Amino acid sequence: MLQTSAPDARLASDHSDLTTPSADGRRVVIVGGGFGGLACARAMGRAALDVVMIDRRNHNLFQPLLYQVATAALSPADIAEPIRKSLGKCRNVRVLMAEVVGVDTTAKRVLLADGQTVAYDCLVLATGSKYNYFGHDEWQEAAPGLKTIREARQIRQRLLSAFERAEATSDPEEARALLTSVVIGGGPTGVEMAGAISELGRFMVGRDFRNIRPEDLRVLLVEAGPRILAAFPEELTDYAADYLRKMGVDILLGQRVTDVGPGRIAINGAEMAVGAIIWGAGVKPSAAARWLGLSGDGRVPVDSRLAVEGFQDIYALGDTALALGADGKPYPALAQVAKQQGHYLGKALNKRILDGAVAAPFIFRNRGNTAVIGRNAAIFDFGSWRLKGRLAWLLWAIVHVFLLISFEKRLLVSIQWIWRYITRQRGARIIDEDPHL
């Protein structure tokens, strides 16, 4: 009899203890399983802490390569790893797939969308950022950004469908519009997308299509500021702009998008019919500041140890946090910042909770800032020295393969890149039969 009732007993031992405060003051709740949150959880893995990771997705997404999913070069699974799998061996870490909607800082509880709560002794906010549509959130459907797998699939679907429709139509005006892709925002994501669309289109159209020609393709890169890649030195920006122009990308500087709709865009008020539209114009932090009752939806101010100012036992990192570097400027919203902060914070919390000691302040080590433009072309800015061209591109590829989270993904991505380099083929040119994309 005991045997048959055992499963019940076990099934009843669930996450229900999470709703009550911990007995030993050792429960650390991390909201967000991105680069920062994951690094933080791993740094606390196998310590005598009760760590709870909450994310509304089941996977960590390697966003730097998401543009390659959008342009049919990689599959979503190549750059996504289940959070549960990444933390599977850390037996003191529990993973909860749930959406956080608020924080009760008095009762020290995280509020979930399903009405449940999770009590914390220590809270880490690592919720990342989302695209900033500057007050025009209604543009998002027509001009998706590059933050989720769904958006990447949406962009891939629209790019490939536009080519198919241009091949089939007998109206040259319509074909010209469909073959015009627009990328909004001249930051690294925008530059990478513009270059990748141009490469995808030129090869694919030349080889596999009959009625449209590579010369009929247009890629517009729209930037409101005076130059693209504003975070990089001008020397590198000039190189990138020249290279993009050679690839057939039209760079529109100092121009503003004034309206966006399905298959149409207005730039400085002038409307035109186009194919796919991609948004990459700046990010804003997600809702963490609002949860704490802070005004605006800016980043959450933290001190030199990443503790949120004015709150007890709450920390923030990555794109969520406004942390100032030694030069008094905020750290940029980059993966490497989030990752280093996460690792630092995990170690610091181990020390604080288990030993009662205070860690030294966080110091960011710049590993270099990079953007890839196309085949054989990338730029690197290491602060003291700079790199561009084929060598930078090779370095970019090696670094990004090693940053991938598992050996299997590294192998799969390497093979696909080598294959693509040789054949110029894109392996993931699928238009899903999905009526909702």
Next chain:
Amino acid sequence: MLQTSAPDARLASDHSDLTTPSADGRRVVIVGGGFGGLACARAMGRAALDVVMIDRRNHNLFQPLLYQVATAALSPADIAEPIRKSLGKCRNVRVLMAEVVGVDTTAKRVLLADGQTVAYDCLVLATGSKYNYFGHDEWQEAAPGLKTIREARQIRQRLLSAFERAEATSDPEEARALLTSVVIGGGPTGVEMAGAISELGRFMVGRDFRNIRPEDLRVLLVEAGPRILAAFPEELTDYAADYLRKMGVDILLGQRVTDVGPGRIAINGAEMAVGAIIWGAGVKPSAAARWLGLSGDGRVPVDSRLAVEGFQDIYALGDTALALGADGKPYPALAQVAKQQGHYLGKALNKRILDGAVAAPFIFRNRGNTAVIGRNAAIFDFGSWRLKGRLAWLLWAIVHVFLLISFEKRLLVSIQWIWRYITRQRGARIIDEDPHL
């Protein structure tokens, strides 16, 4: 001036000639880019024929491995190849992504959903089959089959989400329901799915989950007939059934599904709450018979040269066609039949149209019938001899890698299989952020 107007001239040279009958009587229109249609187009590639391939998808899907996408082992792009790419080097073949809604056999025209028409001299119907819900098409949303990428993603999403929800809930009844997956239909697809779900669940739950145990998992395989894998000899069926039971699959024989809804199923009238439901119970041909005004939605009767009986210049093959073998029985709805018929028909049409000669009747060569049950377990029926166990499994894997359409996919799938064999990990455990799945 000439240079700037050239693109227009070229863009005007589109598919509009397709609406008018061909001048030389050499236009072959193939509807459907599956195994059969693609083999047919390739056999006519580089001949002096004007071939038009019409499919509503942009890709050919390697359906025998779709169950591995549904169980998070492979990515959609690993088993899907753009039709346009497969036929890219056949410069006499044009690919049109469009939905066919009918055929005007008098005017010799194919009717498209967008109102356009395509004139043919010779028509090949290769539209395949779809799942048969036996009059309950309303069950499809709750119990998707395995015919499209979208359905595979839908099943993957539901399986993975059910495990996540079971891990989070504090209600043991709910957890038990969520951990019960139901596969309907004991044919090869049903057996493959049941085995794969069991393997996925057991490993994943044991390693990455905290509150649920591998022993809590249930997989039900529901078959209305007296045994599973009815197309195979009983000896092989018995082996498969034993192996499945060892893997923890409950096989329900002679039982009928009487109702299906979201998260619930009734078997022989007894309703139960469950997690994911997968439909694999028999197929029926798609709409080709209806286009020809034939009664019912059965297969289209063809003669020994695959010509549709009672029509001029119309052929059918694969799941669409009712072709009788030497034994007087219809050929089964298998990929290898479609592929051989497609190749045969392409060659036969070359001969007929270009040389005015009549080809010998089609003869099917049985390459063996196979089903895979799990790690190290598969069955093969070659008619005269049979194979089961580890060797059959190895043969199954080798054959399926070689049947994949491109070298890149072969390499990627091989690596993932070897990796999975060693680690038991599933690389594609992604829950998309897709509200419509």
